[in-house]
Amino acid sequence: MKPLLDESEVAASIGELSDLRKTLADEIKALGGSMKLLSKQTKVQVKALQIEMKKTEKEYDQKLKKLEPKVMEKINKIQEKRNEEITRIVQKYDRKLRALHQQRIRAEKALERYSSDIERIEADIKVARENKDEASELQLTSKFDVIKKKIPLLDKEIKEIDGELENVEDAKKIEVSKARAKPNDRVEEAMKCLRDIEAAKEARTRMEQQELESLEEMTASIIKQIDAMIKAKEAALNEIDGLGTQERRRKNALVYLSIYFVCYETEDGKRYVVYPPSSIGSMGIKTKLKGVFGAGKMKAFLQSRSQAMATLLDRLVDLTQENPVFEKEINEAGIEANILRTTESKVGVKKGLTELKDEGWISESEFQILNERV
DSSP states (O other), X not given: OOOSXXXXXXXXXXXXXXXXXXXXXXXXXXXXXXXXXXXXXXXXXXXXXXXXXXXXXXXXXXXXXXXXXXXXXXXXXXXXXXXXXXXXXXXXXXXXXXXXXXXXXXXXXXXXXXXXXXXXXXHHHHHHHHTTOHHHHHHHHHHHHHHHHHHHHHHHHHHHHHHXXXXXXXXXXXXXXXXXXXXXXXXXXXXXXXXXXXXXXXXXXXXXXXXXXXXXXXXXXXXXHHHHHHHHHHHHHHXXXXXXXXXXXXXXXXXXXXXXXXXXXXXXXXXXXXXXXXXXXXXXXXXXXXXXXXXXXXXXXXEESOHHHHHHHHHHHHHHHHOHHHHHXXXXXXXXXXXXXSHHHHHHHHHHHHHHHHTTSSOHHHHHHHHHXX
């Protein structure tokens, strides 16, 4: 019987599929390279913008530093004149207040004297009545009536003085307040040049910050699109690979190993460190001395079980820094696998910190800081 498929047709189809697979693989590689290049160039531009922002801040700070002494000297003169004017106002009203207080004291003393005279005259009238001395009684009664009429007048005078004292105090406060407010306009005018520089600094900084954020957002958007294209082409590539039968490797096995992947983030950027499967070493006097002089304690603390594995895992750091999509996936996985997400893990970490402190790996102050952050 004649074969249903011609061998040459099959070979041609396989060749076309191979060419298509190669094209897809090349395109995936090219897109990955473009993504890495874009990410790298963006980081360069971001770094340049950050340098420019620091330069801007320094430039405006120097202007402010140069101008501030002159402005402050002018403000001090304004304040000195204001203080002199306030002193004159206070002295003027204090003279009025002293005169009124003296007047009140005189009235109070007169009132006390008349009150004492009334008590004495009343006693004398009583004695005159007992002695039936009508002339003395009449004379004393007349004197008593005269003095008694003066007391309400003195009370009224004291009240009037108190009212005048209150009015003078109020007038003093109002005039002092006006004097204090007057130079504020002149102070603000003197400060205007500083305010203008600060406003210009803030406007330029905000503009540069917006440019930085716009660049990062645009890069992220483009990388996301490239990543979608890569995934689509990878899916097509997987479909092509699925048409054949892959030879199984019998000598390889999938092994799960615990590693620690750490991200240190500062204003200057991110730094990644990977700790491969390790055994815990003991800390001798040499390591303690290294710790004192600033050498990393972790390398002495965690001793790698396999140098080959450690070398392989170092590529993980390079790949994370080179591939922003992979970096995003690693960050998401790190958040998901964060050892501080559960209460049980936190308890274990705190217990471990206590043991590290007891063995001398960390100081008491380091223990307190780390324990508070867990």
